[in-house]
Amino acid sequence: MSWMEKLYQTYEQGISLDASKPWPISHFVKTAHIEVVIDGNGNIKNDRITLLSGEDSLTLIPSTEASAGRAGAKNAPHPLCDELGYCASDFPDVIPARSGAYLNQLNEWCISEYTHPKILAISKYLKKERLWQDLNQVIEFPVTFTNRRGLKTKISAEKVFVRWKVEEAGNPCSGTWEDDDLIDKWIKFDKFKNSEIGLCFITGEKVRLIENHSRFIRNSGDGAKLISSNDSSGYTYRGKFFNNTEACSIGFDVSQKAHNTLRWLISRQGFRNGDQAYVSWAVSGKPTPKPWQDTLSLFDSVEFNFDETEQKLESEQDLPVDHGIDLGQSFALKLKKYMSGYFAELNPTEKIIIMGIDSATPGRMGIIYYRELFSHDFLGCVEKWHRNFSWLQNYGWDSKASRKIQFVGAPSPKDISDVAYGYRDDKGMLQIDDKLQKATVERLLPCIIDALPIPRDLVDLTFRRACNRIGMKKRNYNGMSFEDDWEKTLGIACALYKGYYHQHPNLTQRREYAMALEENYHSRDYLYGRLLAIAERIEDVALSIGGENRSTTAARLMQRFADRPFETWRTIELALQPYMQRLRVSRAGFLTNQLKEMDAILALFKHEEFSSKEALSGEFLLGYHCQRQKFKTKPEATDETTSQGDTE
Numbered sequence: 001m002s003w004m005e006k007l008y009q010t011y012e013q014g015i016s017l018d019a020s021k022p023w024p025i026s027h028f029v030k031t032a033h034i035e036v037v038i039d040g041n042g043n044i045k046n047d048r049i050t051l052l053s054g055e056d057s058l059t060l061i062p063s064t065e066a067s068a069g070r071a072g073a074k075n076a077p078h079p080l081c082d083e084l085g086y087c088a089s090d091f092p093d094v095i096p097a098r099s100g101a102y103l104n105q106l107n108e109w110c111i112s113e114y115t116h117p118k119i120l121a122i123s124k125y126l127k128k129e130r131l132w133q134d135l136n137q138v139i140e141f142p143v144t145f146t147n148r149r150g151l152k153t154k155i156s157a158e159k160v161f162v163r164w165k166v167e168e169a170g171n172p173c174s175g176t177w178e179d180d181d182l183i184d185k186w187i188k189f190d191k192f193k194n195s196e197i198g199l200c201f202i203t204g205e206k207v208r209l210i211e212n213h214s215r216f217i218r219n220s221g222d223g224a225k226l227i228s229s230n231d232s233s234g235y236t237y238r239g240k241f242f243n244n245t246e247a248c249s250i251g252f253d254v255s256q257k258a259h260n261t262l263r264w265l266i267s268r269q270g271f272r273n274g275d276q277a278y279v280s281w282a283v284s285g286k287p288t289p290k291p292w293q294d295t296l297s298l299f300d301s302v303e304f305n306f307d308e309t310e311q312k313l314e315s316e317q318d319l320p321v322d323h324g325i326d327l328g329q330s331f332a333l334k335l336k337k338y339m340s341g342y343f344a345e346l347n348p349t350e351k352i353i354i355m356g357i358d359s360a361t362p363g364r365m366g367i368i369y370y371r372e373l374f375s376h377d378f379l380g381c382v383e384k385w386h387r388n389f390s391w392l393q394n395y396g397w398d399s400k401a402s403r404k405i406q407f408v409g410a411p412s413p414k415d416i417s418d419v420a421y422g423y424r425d426d427k428g429m430l431q432i433d434d435k436l437q438k439a440t441v442e443r444l445l446p447c448i449i450d451a452l453p454i455p456r457d458l459v460d461l462t463f464r465r466a467c468n469r470i471g472m473k474k475r476n477y478n479g480m481s482f483e484d485d486w487e488k489t490l491g492i493a494c495a496l497y498k499g500y501y502h503q504h505p506n507l508t509q510r511r512e513y514a515m516a517l518e519e520n521y522h523s524r525d526y527l528y529g530r531l532l533a534i535a536e537r538i539e540d541v542a543l544s545i546g547g548e549n550r551s552t553t554a555a556r557l558m559q560r561f562a563d564r565p566f567e568t569w570r571t572i573e574l575a576l577q578p579y580m581q582r583l584r585v586s587r588a589g590f591l592t593n594q595l596k597e598m599d600a601i602l603a604l605f606k607h608e609e610f611s612s613k614e615a616l617s618g619e620f621l622l623g624y625h626c627q628r629q630k631f632k633t634k635p636e637a638t639d640e641t642t643s644q645g646d647t648e
Contacts, residue, residue, distance in 0.1 A: 003370055004250070005202050006283055006353050007258035007265075013285030014261055022264040023060065024183055025256040026190040028068055031220060032059040032081065032163040033145050033155055034135065040117060040168040042124030048165075049138040053146040058220075059163045060177040062186040064105075065194065065252070069212040071223070077102035079109060079186060080119060080176060085158040088132040093158065103127075114189035116182045118166040131162075191252075200251035202258075207251040214259035217357070217365065218266060218277050224365035226357065227255070262355075273414060273441050274434050276368070278356040282375065286345055288352055289379070291448045292441070294393070295386050295409020299338060328515040331390055331408045339383045346375035354378075354449055358438070368442060371449055378449070385448045386410045389499035391515060392629060393491040396484025408515065410499075411492045413444035419492045420461045424472070424485070453503055459496045463618040466493040467562040469555050494625050497618035517626040524609040525616045527601050528565045529623025532558070534598050535572050537631050538591065542579035545586055562616045 014022045023029060037048035061081040070076040075098055077086045084091055086102040103126065109115065110123045125131075141157040165174040173179050191208060198209040213227040227250070241247045262279070266272075270279040271292045282288050289298055346352075356369035373381075386409055395405035395415075411419075417440035422432040446452045466489045498513045518526070536554035543550065553575040554561070561568040583591040602610075 002372065003353070003355060003367060004254065004258040006351065006372070007261040008202065008254050009283050010265075010281060010285060011257040011261045013283070014264055016285075020264070020268060022257070022260040024187060025253055025260070026063060026187050027060050027183065028063055028214070028216060029058050029220065030061050030078075030081070030161060031057050031147075033057065033143050033160045034139060034162050035165060036131075036135075036162055037165040037167060037174070038121055038125050040121050040166060042121045042128070044125060044130070044134050045167075046134060046138060049135060051139060051143065051145075052163075054148050054150075057145075057147075060183075061163070062183070062190075064190065065210065065212045069215060075101055077105055079105055080122065081161065081163045083158065084132065084135075084160050084162060087126065087162060088135075089126070089129040090132045091158070092132070108193075109186070109189055112189055112192070114185045114192065116179075116185045117168060118164070118176055118179060118182055121166045121168075122164050122176075135162075194252070198245055198249045200254055201248055202250055202254045205251070207253065209245060209249050210252040210255045211245075213250075213255050214263075217259060217263050218272070218275070222359075223362055224359040225363065226259070226365050226367070228364065271414075274438055276356060276358045276438050276441065278354070278369070278441075278445070280352060280354040280378075282346060283351045283353065284346075286350070287342075288346070288375075289339070289342060289382050291354065291382050291385070291445065292413055294407075294412040294415060295335075295390065296393075296405065296407040297412070298386065298409075299334075299407075327392060327408050328390060331515070332387055335383060335386055335390075335409075339379055342379050343376060346379070348374060348376045350375040352378040354445075356442070356445070369445055373449070381449055381451050384451060385499075388502045389454075389495045391491055391495035391498055392625070393495070394484075394487040395491075396488060411495055413441045413448075415488070416444060416458065416462070416492060416496070417441060419465060419489045420458055451503075453505055454496060454500050456500065459493075459500045459618065462489065462493040462496055463621065466490045466621055467559045469558045470551060471559075490621065490625060493618065494621050497622065513622055515626070517630045521623075522604050522606075523619060523623075524605065524612070525619040526623035527604055528561075528569070528616055529620035529625075530601050530627040531569065531598065532561055532572075532620075533624045533627035533631070534594055534601070535576060536628075538576055538583065538594050539579045541587065541590065542582045545582060562620065564613065565616050565620075566611050566613060 011022060032052055035048075035050040035052055037045045037050075039045065059081060062079040064076065064079065066074075066076040067078045075095075077098065082102060085094065086098050088094065089099045089103070091099075103123075106119065106123050106126070110120055141160070143155045143157075143160050144152055145155050146152050164176050166176065167174045176182055194208060196209060197206050199205075200207050200209070213225055215225050216222050217224070217226065227248075265279045265281050266277050269281070269290065270277050271290065278292055280288055280291060352373050352375050354369065354371045354373070355367065357365055358368045359365040389410035390408060391410075392408050393406065393411060397403075398405050414437070417437045418430060418432055420440065421436045422430050425431050440458070443455055443458075447454045466486070469486050472486050501509065501511045501513065504510045517530075521527075532554050536552050539552040539554065543552070553572050557568050557572060561572070580591060
């Protein structure tokens with residue numbers, strides 16, 4: 001139960017952070033459909049009955065332990081705001097037991113020492129038994145409700161949820177959900193009515209206990225619970241204990257505050273992956289980096305007032321022109337400066353919690369990942385992940401942000417799973433099996449938090465995907481082309497291969513790869529990658545001169561080249577001949593430069609390695625990518641200037 005203790009400790013910090021604080025105890029947020037305004041004397045204002053929609057419909061309501069978990073036909077009214085089937089006594093199909101229970105509970109609150117002028121006014125109006133009649137004059141039933149996503153649904157009259165506003169003289173706060181005094185009065189009254197004392201296993205103190213723990217943790221429709229003890233007929237505790245409290249008893253305030261904090265953290269800073277939800281936080285409430293983000297998102301979420309020179313991070317426009325400079329060096333400095341803000345803000349002994357939850361059934365939820373780390377250990381692991389798995393990433397065009405996504409850094413676990421297992425359907429939309437994506441994120445999170453080696457099968461799978469360039473869909477979708485998809489796959493494959501060999505289990509095979517072209521690196525696979533990039537460049541320029549728009553031979557044969565490089569290189573060389581003839585006429589200098597570089601690479605091969613039939617490893621993608629980046633960042637004028645010098 002360490003997770004509950006840490007969430008409970010975080011609650012008070014969350015209350016003082018910002019306006020979107022955790023819910024108070026004995027309350028939860030419900031979607032209201034109609035707002036009814038009355039005055040302090042219990043008189044309704046017919047022109048002030050409003051149909052709600054979108055974000056405005058979310059309403060904080062008082063609740064009992066029973067009403068917060070009610071489902072189906074269970075008779076458990078909320079104390080104040082509720083459905084018409086409970087609070088409208090004149091509703092045609094009202095169930096007397098429900099209406100009676102609602103009014104009796106409200107009346108009991110009204111006559112207690114914890115009463116409030118607003119609930120007295122609401123009670124006075126409801127005793128007139130005119131709610132359904134008054135609403136029917138203004139609202140057409142069934143109600144058409146528009147949710148936050150713009151989706152419209154029909155709500156039957158019985159299920160229409162009503163919230164209240166009471167306009168009192170001298171009180172500008174008319175909404176019952178906004179009145180802090182009313183909220184406090186209900187908390188005290190609820191505690192007064194439920195005063196059973198027992199030992200709390202979390203705090204070790206004798207306090208009011210809870211039986212029905214919270215739901216609605218991941219969203220407003222989430223019925224799964226982390227703690228449930230209603231199996232009185234099964235074998236949960238039967239035969240060992242007389243009742244569930246002997247098995248595990250938890251304080252009401254502890255459970256409510258812990259669940260409300262978890263709910264608040266997930267909505268505020270969590271990561272959702274289908275039914276999975278992950279969240280990381282500092283018990284002190286201070287900001288922390290999110291371990292599931294890619295480096296671009298991490299840098300975009302700067303939460304400290306760094307000096308301008310410290311927080312100026314590398315963007316698409318800031319990428320160095322000379323690719324001979326190792327991007328990894330400048331990136332490592334920027335990453336270190338960024339993380340230093342967190343190191344300075346967080347005390348080394350502060351605890352950072354990383355927690356993941358998921359549900360196997362609609363009613364039961366489990367914790368799938370949980371770690372407690374000291375802040376500097378956590379920050380060190382996050383920094384190490386982004387440094388070791390950094391590579392130049394090109395995610396293509398983002399239609400929402402209207403910009404090209406290009407950055408130096410590590411990919412996110414979700415992007416890795418998309419590249420490894422995703423595919424495009426006939427409409428060009430990305431599809432991925434939900435179970436595969438969940439499992440992949442679960443496998444990758446320990447690689448970030450616990451610094452475990454990345455699974456080799458993911459490295460190999462992304463490598464094969466990147467080699468299968470021609471197999472990607474050749475259509476545009478949301479402003480992106482299939483080439484954007486492949487560029488993203490290539491960058492992620494390079495990042496995983498680089499990171500895997502940085503922390504390879506076999507010390508003798510560990511290697512530090514630079515994010516720049518290593519012209520003196522003589523590895524067979526790396527050199528073959530460079531050759532493929534040059535062949536692609538020659539044909540690509542020749543096609544551009546001829547006004548042709550199609551895939552190059554190097555692109556089409558990339559998969560075959562990775563499997564049988566020596567045989568395939570001969571095929572590519574022969575296919576280049578007509579394009580080289582075209583370039584000798586219009587771009588002789590450019591061709592000469594490319595052939596010189598190709599000869600220099602060939603000279604670096606050992607004869608037996610060049611003719612080897614062994615397949616290429618992921619290292620060939622690093623050489624290929626770095627050689628291509630040299631072409632992209634090298635100004636075209638350089639080729640032209642050299643061309644003139646060569647022809648004179």
